[in-house]
């Protein structure tokens with residue numbers, strides 16, 4: 001079927017810990033992010049997500065904001081500790097009821113619910129047993145997936161198992177800058193394998209509960225080979241063979257490790273993972289689409305010192321405007337990663353996250369330019385044959401941006417974190433008009 005035969009979904013994306021707050025409401029258990037944010041020095045601003053945007057109590061207002069945009073679909077995540085406070089055992093109905101109400105409201109507003117089961121907020125009780133370093137967490141995740149799917153089943157239009165297992169593994173387990181705050185370097189890789197194992201087990205659990213499509217949302221970054229190893233300016237000199245090898249090693253870690261095994265190709269070589277008999281078959285349970293979270297490419301060259309811990313150096317990608325995060329704005333990277341994923345895996349694609357941190361309010365022209373150029377990149381990928389079925393902006397509202405607290409603002413809608421008042425930025429009206437135009441022209 002040609003891509004044009006599929007409806008194209010415009011959407012926005014959020015995650016539970018970043019917006020919900022209400023961390024003790026209705027029997028919610030403790031998550032690793034509650035623990036982490038309450039440890040001194042972990043969050044740049046000293047904040048926690050205890051209140052965040054208080055979306056738990058203001059979801060009706062937020063759904064109204066979505067309806068005002070005219071979006072087709074909303075991607076949110078379920079907080080595992082609301083549904084299973086300790087990560088195992090019977091369901092906490094009051095926690096699950098919140099998501100039932102949210103789904104009701106979305107459907108009443110004509111917005112398709114896109115549900116992510118895991119956006120990094122593991123129940124703390126499972127962390128006490130090793131978190132994703134413990135193989136049993138994969139089985140616990142499948143049990144939790146089954147409980148949520150039993151409640152919401154076909155009312156969810158698209159199920160997403162995990163959000164960005166790459167970022168969760170590297171930031172949370174290898175470098176310790178996200179919860180659970182472990183700095184295990186390559187020792188973190190078992191957390192990657194167990195997440196993917198949990199994904200595969202969850203896919204099978206979901207299949208028996210729903211006919212809706214199932215996907216995973218990965219963070220993808222096209223790798224740019226930088227030359228001039230050992231020099232101050234990364235762009236001086238032609239890349240050497242060692243630079244190319246370093247870029248390939250990085251690409252394997254960031255992109256292929258989290259995608260090849262989903263499609264029965266096993267892991268790229270060179271990684272030490274605790275793979276047991278049958279695991280790769282579980283991980284390769286068929287999925288219907290790939291979720292693509294895209295923010296920026298990564299520039300790589302060979303390590304500048306022979307005793308480097310890593311087989312690559314990450315260097316600055318010069319010559320592009322940057323967001324408040326310092327991330328280069330490279331829309332072509334989105335086109336490239338979409339066409340590559342289409343070529344290599346041949347599955348439908350959804351851009352499940354794309355957006356930028358700019359504090360500008362109310363007239364955020366840079367966000368408008370960012371979104372406009374990235375939507376053009378999606379269009380270019382579609383024109384080149386990639387089956388891209390949706391584009392979800394990160395994010396609807398300013399929120400708790402992990403280790404940066406509320407200091408990095410990704411919202412189409414500004415949030416005053418003292419009063420929790422929401423005020424749409426110029427980009428909100430721009431996106432609303434952009435969506436309306438695409439409907440009128442019947443093209444993204």
Ligand code: BGC
Nearest residue numbers: 015163164167219293394401
């Ligand atoms: C995550 C979001 C995060 C965004 C911006 C993605 O890696 O899925 O939770 O807010 O990037 O940093």
